[in-house]
Amino acid sequence: METVIFFLFAALAIGSGIVVVTHRSPIYATLSLVLTLFSMAVLFVLLGAPFVGVLQILVYAGAIVVLFLFVIMLLNVQKEEDAHVDRGVQLWIAILGALTFLGMFWLAFWRTGLRIGGPAPAPLTEDLVSLKGLATALFTDYLLPFEIVGLLLLVAVIGATVAARRPDSETVRPDDDYVGDHVIAEDPGAGPVLPREARS
Amino acid sequence: MSVPISWYLLLSAVLFAIGAIGALTRRNGISIFLSVELMLNAGNLTLIAYARQWNDHTGQLIVFFVMAVAAAEAAVGLALFIAIFRQRRTIDVNRLNLLQG
Numbered sequence: 001m002e003t004v005i006f007f008l009f010a011a012l013a014i015g016s017g018i019v020v021v022t023h024r025s026p027i028y029a030t031l032s033l034v035l036t037l038f039s040m041a042v043l044f045v046l047l048g049a050p051f052v053g054v055l056q057i058l059v060y061a062g063a064i065v066v067l068f069l070f071v072i073m074l075l076n077v078q079k080e081e082d083a084h085v086d087r088g089v090q091l092w093i094a095i096l097g098a099l100t101f102l103g104m105f106w107l108a109f110w111r112t113g114l115r116i117g118g119p120a121p122a123p124l125t126e127d128l129v130s131l132k133g134l135a136t137a138l139f140t141d142y143l144l145p146f147e148i149v150g151l152l153l154l155v156a157v158i159g160a161t162v163a164a165r166r167p168d169s170e171t172v173r174p175d176d177d178y179v180g181d182h183v184i185a186e187d188p189g190a191g192p193v194l195p196r197e198a199r200s
Numbered sequence: 201m202s203v204p205i206s207w208y209l210l211l212s213a214v215l216f217a218i219g220a221i222g223a224l225t226r227r228n229g230i231s232i233f234l235s236v237e238l239m240l241n242a243g244n245l246t247l248i249a250y251a252r253q254w255n256d257h258t259g260q261l262i263v264f265f266v267m268a269v270a271a272a273e274a275a276v277g278l279a280l281f282i283a284i285f286r287q288r289r290t291i292d293v294n295r296l297n298l299l300q301g
């Protein structure tokens with residue numbers, strides 16, 4: 001039974017993964033990525049990581065992919081225009097690079113002693129599957145990385161807000177140190193940027 | 201009947217290679233990002249598979265961190281693409297040659 005589920009969802013993951021990288025429309029590629037992520041969530045559950053599987057669906061398929069779709073629709077990205085580079089050469093070099101990756105993976109896996117057709121792993125243990133062990137390790141041994149990840153997400157939120165901000169002078173707040181160079185460039189005679197109250 | 205871990209590793213290697221081909225050949229910036237997400241997920245599958253093999257949930261914890269970093273990467277990257285699109289009206293990476301000497 002487990003074998004059937006594995007091969008079903010492995011084939012689904014590979015098939016929809018190929019659609020992700022080959023479909024010309026970004027919308028369909030993104031929706032296909034949802035299917036890939038869902039199949040991999042099933043595989044995570046099979047591997048005794050139900051929490052990570054749920055997280056995969058919630059965070060990846062739920063939040064990140066919606067962000068992608070939102071940006072695609074916001075920018076109204078069209079299908080890729082006709083190639084003005086030699087796609088043949090680029091494709092073959094990419095395939096060569098991917099085969100190199102495959103070889104490296106194969107070598108790395110080989111060195112850990114796992115073989116195709118090797119024995120099945122030991123039965124799942126309560127400790128691996130339970131959320132308790134995961135949470136205990138996360139909040140004791142890995143507390144510092146956890147805090148750093150929180151800080152990283154804060155920095156990412158601030159960075160994304162600043163990067164996507166519309167570069168208008170309206171957004172320059174009175175206490176804002178950042179004076180966009182475009183403001184000065186567009187209107188060289190305007191002098192220093194005044195606080196909003198003074199300008200309006 | 202349980203599937204040997206090596207099958208999961210093979211699957212993750214294949215998915216990583218597919219994602220690498222996509223990241224190297226696509227010209228739409230967002231499609232490149234989708235391929236990178238695929239590669240990140242293939243890496244996650246490897247970590248989970250080894251966690252299963254050695255009965256140690258540290259691999260699952262690393263996947264947790266990888267997901268957080270992927271979320272941060274997607275947020276910042278998409279914001280950058282919005283900013284680039286405002287300036288250049290395109291996110292075709294072949295036309296974004298500002299830094300090309």
